[in-house]
Amino acid sequence: MATLTISNVTKTFGKTEVIHGVSIDVADGEFIVIVGPSGCGKSTLLRMVAGLETVTSGEISIAGRRVNDVEPMDRDIAMVFQNYALYPHMSVFDNMAYGLKIAGTAKPEIEERVAQAAQMLQLEPYMARKPRELSGGQRQRVAMGRAIVRKPAVFLFDEPLSNLDAKLRVQMRLEIKELQKRLGITSLYVTHDQVEAMTLADRMIVMNAGRADQIGAPLEVYADPATEFVAGFIGSPA
Ligand code: ADP
Numbered sequence: 001m002a003t004l005t006i007s008n009v010t011k012t013f014g015k016t017e018v019i020h021g022v023s024i025d026v027a028d029g030e031f032i033v034i035v036g037p038s039g040c041g042k043s044t045l046l047r048m049v050a051g052l053e054t055v056t057s058g059e060i061s062i063a064g065r066r067v068n069d070v071e072p073m074d075r076d077i078a079m080v081f082q083n084y085a086l087y088p089h090m091s092v093f094d095n096m097a098y099g100l101k102i103a104g105t106a107k108p109e110i111e112e113r114v115a116q117a118a119q120m121l122q123l124e125p126y127m128a129r130k131p132r133e134l135s136g137g138q139r140q141r142v143a144m145g146r147a148i149v150r151k152p153a154v155f156l157f158d159e160p161l162s163n164l165d166a167k168l169r170v171q172m173r174l175e176i177k178e179l180q181k182r183l184g185i186t187s188l189y190v191t192h193d194q195v196e197a198m199t200l201a202d203r204m205i206v207m208n209a210g211r212a213d214q215i216g217a218p219l220e221v222y223a224d225p226a227t228e229f230v231a232g233f234i235g236s237p238a
């Protein structure tokens, strides 16, 4: 069964429809990447799954539960943003523990989960630091740690690496891939970067102006693009 189901979802802002009926099934443990140019509707789609935008029509289900009208806090998801959205006044430990504290998780359980995530993300030496005392890559790891400790049904990533320099981006890509293998995390990952999509995705969705032009394994999409747009966006440079 799919962990996340998006069925024929549309989104209208004012009088303008920006998502025109997108359907995606994300299987348990699957890493799905939504790739497309700026403005094609990637963030809007993700924000609807997260509950940060209402769904105009269609249905979203997480772990078998229809969530159209469920508050963000009550959805079984965790989101990682491009700007990290860490709490500047809190230590790394407290940033990672915060969501669990709010959820009423017992202290020993919080400490165990945070320690585990810190070890996995090589953050152990930095647990007492504030976000401003970290590098961009370390901050991004904290943002991922905060998501991991909550053990959500679905991870949502919105261009998490786009604020990092090119070298770090490549390194973090490998780390995310490694985490994905280790944790078998079910993920919906948004990027405008074709290489990132090809590297990370079990299946990728190529979005074009509010529509999913193609859904398939990266090599399948690369070798057999469904539309001219996909060919131009994913295809090898001439
Ligand atoms: P992407 O993440 O792929 O760059 P977005 O989902 O941010 O694209 O935007 C898709 C379209 O929806 C764009 O045309 C954008 O201008 C529009 N849009 C996004 N958010 C809003 C909003 N809150 N109000 C009005 N239009 C919006």
Ligand code: MG
Residues within 6 Å of the ligand: 042, 043, 044
């Ligand atoms: Mg966006």
